Structure formats: C-alpha cells, structure tokens
Amino acid sequence: MMLQTFADSDWFDRVPKVELHLHLEGAIPLNTLWELLQKYGGDPEVPDMDALRRLFKYVDFPQFIKTWVWKNQYVREYEDFTFIGEAVARELVRMNVRYAEVFYSAPDFFRHGLTTQGITKAIRKGLNFVPDVEIALIADLVRDFGPEKAEITLREVAEVSELGVIGIGLGGSEQDFPPELFERVFEEARRLGFRTCAHAGEAAGPSSIWGVINVLKVDRIGHGTRALEDPKLIEFLTQSGIPLEVCPTSNICTGVVARMADHPVRKYQNQGISITINTDDPVMFDTTLAEEYRALVDELDFSRSEIRKLILNGISCSWLPTDRKEKLQKLFSSDPNWQS
C-alpha cells in the first residue's frame, strides 16, 4: 500500500460524484434527527447526541433493522419529510454529489397515518429547496409489509411519479421475505414504466440474488455481496453486465463482511462485474462516499484511475436518459478536480 499525501486524500472529497444506493431515512444528518427527536419529546435512553451515535453501532442485520424502525418513529408528519429532504440534499451538495437516485420507504410511515402520495410530495418539496443537486426518487416497497401491500403502494406511487419517482426498490428483511413473493408487483411496476432494483445477497445468500435476477428481472442489484459464494452466479453477473450497487462500509457495519480487506468488491472489479460504489445509510453507518473511495484505495488497492472509472460507471448505470448520461460524463471529466 502506498502512502498518501494530504492532497491525495483530499481528492476524494473534491471529486464530483453520483450515488445510486442511498436511503433518505438513513441519510438524515445527526443534528436533523436530533431536532426531530426533541420535537416528539425525545427518548430517555437517548439523552444526547453521543448516545444517538452509540445507537448506530450494530452487531448484525436484524439489529440494524430494529434501529431503523426506532428512528422512523420520529419522522411523523409531512413537514418532517420536507425537513429531512432538504437536509439530506444539502449534505449531498456538501459531498460534491451531483446526481443521486434516492430510496424512500413510505410504507414504514403509514402507521403515522401518512400516505405514499403525501410523503412523496413532502420529500420533493424539501429537495426542491436545493437546486445544486439533482435527485431522482426510488420508492422502496419494503418487503416486510408483504406483496399485497406492495401492490397497493405501487399504485399510489404511480399517481405521483411525475414528482421524479423513476423506479421501485425492495428493501427490508431479505432473510424473511424472498424475492419470489414479489414477482407480480415487479411485473406491474415494469408495465407502469418504472425501473427496478432490489436488495439481495446481503442478509440472504446467492439464491436471493438469483431470485431478483430471474423472477423480479431487476435492472440493478442492491449489494450482491454474497454472490461470491456461487461461482456460477459470479460468471452470470460478469457475462450479463447487470450492475451491482456495492456499499462496502454498510456490509461491515451489518456484519455481512468481517472487515474491509475481505470485501468481495476487489474480486468483482477484477472479474469485470459492473459495480457502482454507494453509501446505503451514510449517517447510520458513519460514512460518506469519499470515505468509501478512500477505503477502496487504502484497504483494497484500488487505483485512482479505477475510482474514476467506478464514478463514471455510476453515471452509466443510473436511470438517466442516454443524452443526460453523456452530458454528466463530460461535465465530470472536465471538472478541475477530476484529474488533479
């Protein structure tokens, strides 16, 4: 491993970026979440920001989901979604993210009496306060609510797709809700003109990844970390070019991978699998996109030129129209921070 100068390390912050796997509710800046916590009377077990930070350490995936659910009880009204939408967009601008496709999990908030349509409108209102970053939305149908509810949510999303909802995703408890349950809803989503992706190979193994490929026919795979367990699957991913939304730090935090040096992303890159690098839930995993690039260089021997290619691949694998992709790729390559 080569020693880096300060300027080298700083480059990761300065370089323009895209994010394709980012959950709005996992990206709420800590101070924004703290304000929401106070708005609703707080939690005696979380008396200060340090306690909040400590809460975001997990031993495994189920504990992460538990913390996710705890946090969501403090996002209760439409104005909260506008508040977090604006805060997350400002953070993306600060990180030099120019384009992002962001998940939001409306079904998690139905218990507060909110609707998919209302949540979508409120988020878009907040995003519109920050014109320096373009954000497309992906509606997470959330596996844990089952396929019937997912079909209803999909119909509701279709009513507000003009607010920049370009795709649907499937997050939640992968180990308990296999992809096959959602075959019909994904078919319907495609018929309605949505792009599709699903989390797979994170909390469950290769069969879950095969399921999202063969049954859900996704355009992109969220994570795909455990594809490594199945050589036939690795071969298929290489040949087919289906992109993986790789989120290295997230996989360490939820215990899917023991340590960064063991992360399969290096093998995937060598193999020629189409990969994009993302943060997943940056605040909940105490990371940023710059940190992800740094980790790849420091611990997995990625070169800066490989990082540039990964960033450009993020644009290629986005769901922007072709002419917009080309414009963005030109904009990035001509950015003063691109080659420096």
Ligand SMILES: [Zn+2]
């Ligand atoms: Zn995710």
